[in-house]
Amino acid sequence: MAEADGRTLGDEEVAALDRVIRSGMLSSVWGTETRALEREVAEMYGSRHAVACSSGTAALHLSVVAAAPDPGDEIITTPITDFGTVAPILAQNAVPVFADVDPETGNLDPSAVAKAIGPRTRAILVVHLFGAPAPVTELRALADAHGLALIEDCAQAWLAELPDGRYAGTAGHVATLSLQQWKHITCGDGGLTLTDDDGLARRMRLFADKGWDRSVGRYHESFGLNYRMTELQAAVARAQLVKLPGVLAARRRTAERLVAELADLEALVLPRTQGHAWWLFPIVLPGGGAAELAEGLRADGVPARAGYLSQPLNRAPALTAPVYGGSRYPLEGYVPAPCPEAERMVDDTLLILDWNENYTDEHVEVVAGAVRAAL
Numbered sequence: 394m395a396e397a398d399g400r401t402l403g404d405e406e407v408a409a410l411d412r413v414i415r416s417g418m419l420s421s422v423w424g425t426e427t428r429a430l431e432r433e434v435a436e437m438y439g440s441r442h443a444v445a446c447s448s449g450t451a452a453l454h455l456s457v458v459a460a461a462p463d464p465g466d467e468i469i470t471t472p473i474t475d476f477g478t479v480a481p482i483l484a485q486n487a488v489p490v491f492a493d494v495d496p497e498t499g500n501l502d503p504s505a506v507a508k509a510i511g512p513r514t515r516a517i518l519v520v521h522l523f524g525a526p527a528p529v530t531e532l533r534a535l536a537d538a539h540g541l542a543l544i545e546d547c548a549q550a551w552l553a554e555l556p557d558g559r560y561a562g563t564a565g566h567v568a569t570l571s572l573q574q575w576k577h578i579t580c581g582d583g584g585l586t587l588t589d590d591d592g593l594a595r596r597m598r599l600f601a602d603k604g605w606d607r608s609v610g611r612y613h614e615s616f617g618l619n620y621r622m623t624e625l626q627a628a629v630a631r632a633q634l635v636k637l638p639g640v641l642a643a644r645r646r647t648a649e650r651l652v653a654e655l656a657d658l659e660a661l662v663l664p665r666t667q668g669h670a671w672w673l674f675p676i677v678l679p680g681g682g683a684a685e686l687a688e689g690l691r692a693d694g695v696p697a698r699a700g701y702l703s704q705p706l707n708r709a710p711a712l713t714a715p716v717y718g719g720s721r722y723p724l725e726g727y728v729p730a731p732c733p734e735a736e737r738m739v740d741d742t743l744l745i746l747d748w749n750e751n752y753t754d755e756h757v758e759v760v761a762g763a764v765r766a767a768l
């Protein structure tokens with residue numbers, strides 16, 4: 394199968410870069426593109442604030458800063474995600490506590506999250522995995538009942554929808570987005586946070602600019618780094634944002650077709666289509682054997698992988714290695730909780746098909762045929 398190229402970069406992005414370079418201003422501190430991108434994304438999501446930054450990982454770092462854990466406090470998160478979800482927890486000297494997942498979706502299981510809440514829990518950091526909406530309404534209720542922050546990592550879930558029709562990213566206190574090369578839309582690298590809270594928006598904006606309140610002077614109000622987006626990134630991202638609804642519609646149309654094509658295969662658990670943003674197309678084999686199926690599909694030229702990760706992140710070597718210098722702080726004596734459902738998914742039951750906006754009905758037919766043949 395000829396792999397469809399999934400990017401939508403073209404003349405619009407070239408024109409955007411031309412505009413910025415000719416303006417002579419590449420920095421968002423004095424330029425207009427980054428602030429415009431923030432307004433446009435905030436408007437798209439109906440959020441009061443969007444804060445642009447240099448990557449999805451930077452956006453997650455800002456979101457953890459907003460949650461303000463004390464050193465050693467705990468943040469509950471999922472073992473099946475990009476490491477960019479977990480690294481910012483460590484960067485703020487907080488401890489990631491992994492809760493287990495729903496074995497059909499890989500998304501956090503609210504009952505497992507509830508069991509993981511303890512006296513030092515400060516926040517829940519949930520991921521809308523592969524573009525499937527996570528149960529954030531339940532998690533928000535849990536967060537509210539315990540006085541915790543809810544952060545939604547929407548890096549894989551641009552415009553995913555919750556069962557009530559709201560966008561994924563509007564149920565938590567802060568949401569994060571990524572513009573990395575392989576996300577729904579891209580400017581190479583880039584990120585955004587969303588929030589309705591003026592105070593949290595200010596805290597994140599300051600952190601992304603060295604704690605610098607430029608309205609006062611050369612004045613550093615709080616600890617921060619430089620996570621600023623450039624005008625070049627923002628201009629490309631704005632051109633991409635215009636294309637986002639089309640990207641979603643195209644991915645949804647073909648993915649829903651594949652779900653229909655495979656619906657009779659009882660060995661497979663297919664994704665629920667409701668609100669899905671189809672960053673990838675995950676298939677679960679409750680009986681195991683994802684590695685063999687992936688191999689069979691690749692032999693037929695279908696881009697398929699088993700497990701998504703080498704190991705679930707509760708077993709990542711980074712969590713048993715030194716964190717700063719030779720020190721293990723804040724992970725001294727840390728033993729990541731076992732997450733049997735996540736471990737079984739990654740080791741045996743989870744199959745990933747690459748998906749993108751340029752797939753055609755023909756691609757769907759080839760994938761469906763290959764899955765049937767390989768089973």
Ligand SMILES: *Cc1c(COP(=O)(O)O)cnc(C)c1O
Nearest residue numbers: 448449450475477478548571573
């Ligand atoms: C891509 C991704 C990130 C990290 O984003 P970067 O822009 O690559 O830093 C974080 N979380 C999830 C779920 C992702 O898919």
